[in-house]
Amino acid sequence: MxxxxxxxxxxxxxxxxxxxxxxxxxxxxxxxxxxxxxxxLQAAPNQPAANENIFQGTKIQMVALGDSLSKGTGDDTGRGYVGDLREMIASTSGKPTYIIGNLAINGYTSSQLLHDLETNKGLVNTLGKADLITVTIGGNDLFHLGEDVVDASVINKRMPTALQNVKQILTEIRKMNQHAVILYVGLYNPFQDLPNSSQIALAIEKWNDSIFNTVSQNPHMVFIPTYDLFSFQFMQFLYSDHFHPNQEGYNRIAARILQVLEPELPKKGGVTQ
Structure with a gap:
């Protein structure tokens, strides 16, 4: 018991x-x-903290890199989205805003821009002064506009190399400037009137998703979506070449960028929220 x-x-x-x-x-x-x-969860060494505001100076300085979209090809005023954005930022913030360099070149590919960043030491000085850096690159890699047919299978074949180039481009830019906001402006679809437009759309979506995944891992680096801006009545926003935006199209891109930046910008007569 x-x-x-x-x-x-x-x-x-x-x-x-x-x-x-x-x-x-x-x-x-x-x-x-x-x-x-x-x-x-901590920021990587030499990277800006995610909650650090960088528009605290007495002025805002911009640099644009990339291809004809940053150059403003198709806008009869010559401003493009870069010029429109400068005016919008200055009006919103009340601060003097300057484009200290529009270094975009018509027809540029990702390999050409990467080569410039790796070999042109003069870029360090210009990029190092910027508070805001915008980048458009990749369209000339993918769309092979010199050929008669835009083929989704060719776009997908060229994509891995171009994506790797863009990833390295963003890395090189960050090395030259550790505090600026870096904006990659995403691709839209100007080929909606082609018979294979749905396949092209899927390829562009794949590209944009891949770039988004890259930039989202870095503080003060932002992907700017533009695909939806050209989804309806897209010809209304394209230049006569049926590829580049026209004045209204560029203005829509600038307004989208401002929408993303606005919470970070100081307000006239006040402080940044």
């Missing part, structure tokens, strides 16, 4: 100990899920 009570006491004690260990393990696990260690 005494041994039986001893046995049940031992079983009860073991059960109580198991229950305690289960509760302790559950609490520890929940803590790790709800309050993860900070080490994995």
């Amino acid at each position: 005494r041994s039986s009570r001893l046995l049940w006491s031992t079983v009860g004690l073991s059960g109580l100990l198991a229950t305690f260990l289960f509760i302790f393990g559950f609490i520890a696990g929940a803590k790790n899920i709800l309050f993860p260690p900070l080490s994995g």
